[in-house]
Amino acid sequence: MSLPITAAQDVLREKFAKNRVTILVGETGSGKSTQVPKFIRSLDPEHERIAITQPRRVAAINLARRVADEMKVSVGKEVGYTVRFSNMSGASTGIKFLTDGMLLRELLVKPKLSQYTTIVLDEAHERTLLTDLLMGFLKALLRQRTDLRLVIMSATIDAERFSAFYDDAEVLYVQGRMYNVERFYLPAPVEDVVDAAVRTVVQIAMGEKTGDILVFLAGQEEIDKATDMLTEVAQSWPKEAPELAVLPLYAALPQNQQMAVFERPKGNRRKVVLATNIAETSLTIPGVRYVVDSGLHKVKVWWHDLGLDSLLVVPISQSSAAQRMGRAGREAPGKCYRLYTEQDYRNLKTQNEPEVLRCDVASPLLVLKCAGVDNVFKWDWFERPQKKAMVASLTQLYALGALDNAGAITPLGRKMALLPLAPHLAAVLLKAQAAGVEDAVLDIVSCLSIENLLMNPHPDKRDDVNEKRQPFVQASAGMGDLLVLRELLVFFRGLGSRDEKRDWCRDLYINFRAMSNVEDIKRQLQGYLKTKARADNDHRITAAEAEQVIKCFLAGFVCNTALMLPDRSYKTVVGSQTINIHPSSSMFGKRTEAIIYTEYIFTTKAYARMVSPIQLDWLQEIAPHFLNRREA
Incomplete structure (x- = not known):
């Protein structure tokens, strides 16, 4: 009842009842994500069926739980959610939170979305590909269904542009509830932002007696590094100081680990949540009083000429900086430590570039x-x-x-x-089902779905690590990095205790946390494909099966192929770009007439990673329609 939006509930109900389309700009802390669905539901509790989209699954799940708790009902009944691989909703669900992708999938199955009376697009300012796509579909659907209501919501939004797209829809503004947040900047840039973040956390933990800490870092690799550093620091922590509960938060984590950040710490403990921009909007992590902002995030950039996308670490926008700072002022006065200079802040773009222009x-x-x-x-x-x-x-x-x-x-x-996958990976899995090698392919696809599974050792240790990985290269029978991944996973499964697995991963420079998450991803994919796990999921595949596995990947990555040149470099089939096999690949230094690769990086020159050998006649076998047209 104390949320700012509650004071405007009567006006909002009136506007929602009257308008076909409403643009609602609600500042951080206004309560729009949790309260607006309830306002709309109250217009006609018997008949209103509301879908509220979120860009991220963790937000959809957490908001559903929060609203269900406020309404004193169980999740999955009157209030529910649908995210990839998990459906907690039913015939009686009147308020359903779901990801953009799941609503889009429902739209393909039921083009008129007759199961809903109202669609709410939340966090529209993030401008994901799927949000942009939904906005176009819903504009057309509004012409077909006169009984459909649409609400576009965000904390920061180009309201006039959204209004113009929907034929001058009415724009409403709701003030937020923000406690005062002090801002601190660095006097000069730092070289190692992870080290600076860890030092800042220690400084806060030593100097501030109460309050949890939320740290924004660029990606999983940086979060894992900071987690290890803080865990080591915590072992020698003063007994009189609150114990640090270090909790990572990123998209690849299993759902139960993501949800752990919302639990209040027990006893003399304080949370340190290390998050990507997944925690930037829609999520209120209870107890957070201090935010440490690296000023960086990872974005996907698509290279049209190469048919590949790369994850790049780039500065955030001023809008994102404001959202991050706002996490510290939701429940009490807070502090925000920005790990960049005030001048760097002024030089940031106002808004993030929409995905549709770079992906x-x-x-x-x-x-x-x-x-x-x-x-x-x-x-x-x-x-x-x-x-x-x-x-x-x-x-x-x-x-x-x-x-x-x-x-x-x-x-x-x-x-x-x-399928809730990128088209090339969907093609790989469907081909594997038809070829009877789906279990091995699921293993590999699950490994590829996680960032930084194989880590790059320090140059001084590279030869030693490569020697330890060599038995797995040999076990792959020369079929390249994709099969090496599977051999590593099979061996990992066969190890005994968690400590044994952790030690083995450390010796081979494998990300233990990432490898531990592979099985969860595989189970989810199996559920989606409606396939059962093999009883012998650690079986060694035959040479013939290995060939079929690579052909399955060729079906999905036919644009990521290259032919060998006399100087042992390669020329891509698409775009005729010169590319080299990366030194970290098991195929480095080996001769093969053609290769397939799933990763592209550019340092001093263009490199292919995750490389496997292919035969020229496989290209003709797998994609004759494509190759023949290119030759013509």
């Missing part, structure tokens, strides 16, 4: 085709992708067999569109 658009184009949109160039985009990007993505979908010669979606393409 691969193959997945949204496949969804459009599946929804019956013939001309994707003329579709009503909220912000149109570059023509070059759209042409490259359509070419990729054609190569995968998702589109036919006329650009129409194929039966395979329809199956791919319904």
Whole structure:
């Protein structure tokens, strides 16, 4: 009742009842994400069925639990959620939180979304690919369904632009509840932002008697490094000081570990949550009084010429900085320590660049085709992708067999569109099902789904680590890095205690936390594909099966192939770019007529990583339609 938005509930109910489309700008702490669905539900409790989207699954789950708790009902009944691999909703669910991707999937199955009376798009300012896609679909759907209501919500939003897209929809503003947050900047830039973050946490923990700490870092690798450093520091922590409970938070973590950050620490303990921008919006982590902001995040950037995307660490925007700072002032006065200078802050962009302008658009184009949109160039985009990007993505979908010669979606393409994976990985899994090698391929895809599984050793230790990994390279029978990943996973499964597994991972420079999460991802994928785990999931695959595994990956990564040149470098089949095998690959220094790779990096020159050998006739066997057209 003390939330700022509660004071405006009567006006908001009146506006929601009257408007087909409402743009609601609610400042951080206003309570919009939890209260607006209840306001709308109260308009007609018997008939209102509300879907509220969130960009991230952890936000959808946590908000559903919060609203269910406030309404004193069980999650899965009147209030529920649907995220990838988990559905906690039923026929009686009137308020359902779900990710953008899950609502999009529902739209493909039921194009009119007749199961809902109101759609709420929350955190619209993040401008994910899926949010932009949903906005276009919903604009068209509003013309077909006069009984549908749409609410667009965000803490920071280009309200006039959203209003114009929806034919001058009404814009409402709600003030937030923010306690005062002091800001501190560094006097000069630092070289090692992880080290600076750890030092700042120690400084806060020693100097401030109460309050939990939230640290924003760029990605999983940085979080794992900081977790190890703080865990080591905590072992020699003064007995009189509160014990540090160090908790990581990033997308690849299992759901139960993500939820641990919302629990209040017991006894004489204080939480230190190390998070990516997953904790930037929609999530209120109880107890947080101090925020440490690295000023960095990871974004995907698509390279059209190479048909590959790369994760880059880049500065955040001023909008993101404000969101991060706001996490410290939700429950009490707080402090925000920015690990950059005040001048650097002034030089930040106002808003983050939308994904549609920098990411691969193959997945949204496949969804459009599946929804019956013939001309994707003329579709009503909220912000149109570059023509070059759209042409490259359509070419990729054609190569995968998702589109036919006329650009129409194929039966395979329809199956791919319904899988919650990037199109190339969906193609790999569907091919594996047909070839009877899905268990081994699921192992590898699960490994590829996690960042930084294999770590790069220090140059002084590289030879020693490579020697320890050599038995697994030999066990892969020369079939490259994808099969090496599977051999490592099989060996890891066979180890006994957790300590034994941790020691083995440390010796081979494998990320223990990441490797421990692989099984959870595989179980989720098996559930989605409706397949059962083999009783002998640690079986050694035969040479013939290994060949089939690589052919399955070729079906999904046919655009990521290259032919060997006389100087042992390679020229990509798509784009004719020169590329070299990375020294960390098991294929480095070996001769093979052609390769497939799943990762591309550029340092002093272009490198292929996760490399496996292929034969030229496999290309003709797997994708003759694509290769013949390129030759023509």
